[in-house]
Amino acid sequence: MIRCAALRISPCWRGPGPGRWKPWRRYWTPQTDRIYDNQSRRTIMVELFDAAHCGRIMIVDDDPVVAGMLGASLAAEGHEIVETNSGEDALASLSGLDGGQLPDMVILDIEMGAGIDGYETCRRLRAADATHDLPVIFLSGHDELDDRLQAYDAGGNDFMAKPFVPDELFRKTALAIRHKRLHAAAIDEKRSTFGAAMTALTTLGETGVALKFSRSALGCRTQRALAALAIESMGAFGIDCHVQLRAATETLTLTSRGPASPLEESVIEKSRKMGRIFGFRNRLIVNYDSVSLLLLNMPIADDDLCGRIRDHAAMIAESAELAVDNINLRTEAIVRSGELRKLADASRKAVEELRGSYREQQVAARLELESMVTAIEGLYVHLGLTDNQEFTISDTVHGAVGRVLKLFDRGSEFDHHFAGIVDGLAKAGAYTFNQEDEAPPAVEIW
Secondary structure, X not given: OOOOEEEEEXXXXXXXXXXXXXXXXXXXXXXXXXXXXXXXXXXXXXXXXXXXXXXXXEEEOOOHHHXXXXXXXXXXXXXXXXXXXXXXXXXXXXXXXXXXXOOOEEEEEOOOOOOXXXXXXXXXXXXXXXXXXXXXXXEEOOOOHHHHHHHHHHOOOEEEEOOOOHHHHHHHHHHHHHHHHHHHHHHHHXXXXXXXXXXXXXXXXXXXXXXXXXXXXXXXXXXXXXXXXXXXXXXXXXXXXXXXXXXXXXEEEEEOOEEOOHHHHHHHHHHHHHOOEEEEOOEEEEEOOOEEEEEOOOOOOOHHHHHHHHHHHHHHHHHHHHHHHHHHHHHHHHHHHHHHHHHHHHHHHHHXXXXXXXXXXXXXXXXXXXXXXXXXXXXXXXXXXXXXXXHHHHHHHHHHHHHHHHHHHHHHHXXXXXXXXXXXXXXXXXXXXXXXXXXXXXXXXX
């Protein structure tokens, strides 16, 4: 047993429970003929014993002398010491503590008289969720291989033999605390990384909804289809949304329940003057020249989610603004198409009438020519002409009629052109835009 002489006694906090204030001491040992004080060891092992490696240490030993020596030595190094004299007391005191109150490590004696020994105490520490990773250094007067193997099997992290060597004690406790804190930091970093990854996945899914809306919005043919798509897209975020779309020909205000009431329309009309983005209580209004989105149930308790939804709503509103311009252009094109269709139909009818008149004129002219020839030849009897004179007049008349009929035959080419014009105008008049309301494309959630 090491003989010791106390040099100084000062009070030290030892944790909750009876005897919370206990003395810590610095000791002189005749074996080394030196004083183990804080300053001398710090100059030798400054990299291990700075304040970052000081912590709360629980000492479990039924020998008050050994426990006092351990406590005094470790307290001199800046550690906070908690002492218990049995495994049962140690387990009882640890069971009521949360993660922030637990010690950084435990120095555990093996043989502690009545009650459970150190091995069983360590096994129970490992079985508890709160203390399963708490560093445990066994301290024993036995230093056989079997003792060390049993300590290892029980879940111990390290082993020291009695009487302990202070430098070994300081190194092992400092390393144990350092490893525990590094392990805790690694777990925190893992949780933080996992949280960041989950947030990134969530944000990616939310962004996917907004991008899907941007792609689908340009395919909407009517304001009603576009408004329904915007309401469905905001619904993917769990937001109840009212949409107002303003065009040159009409203004549409739509809710998830159908057309907006006059009061709901007036709310949006008043909110249009509040700026691009304006929030009041759990409501948010996003305004563009042709689009207003009124979000009714913003999650104001979650600032991060609220900010993301605000950004996505602005993106959806901006895409809807472009889609409204597209719908306006399409509406104008439909109007112009109708006008051109009417013009084509009128032109087709006019050309068909002209074509019919031309044909009628040709038929009438042929009949008149035939009548004229017949009348001239009927006059031969009354004129007293010779046969040669009759033949000369007939040849002259029939020659002129033949030339006129040839001109009529050339007119058939005009009739063919008329037919082509009529067919082209008929096709132009038959072309129409599909103006039926279509169902909005489904919004995919990534």
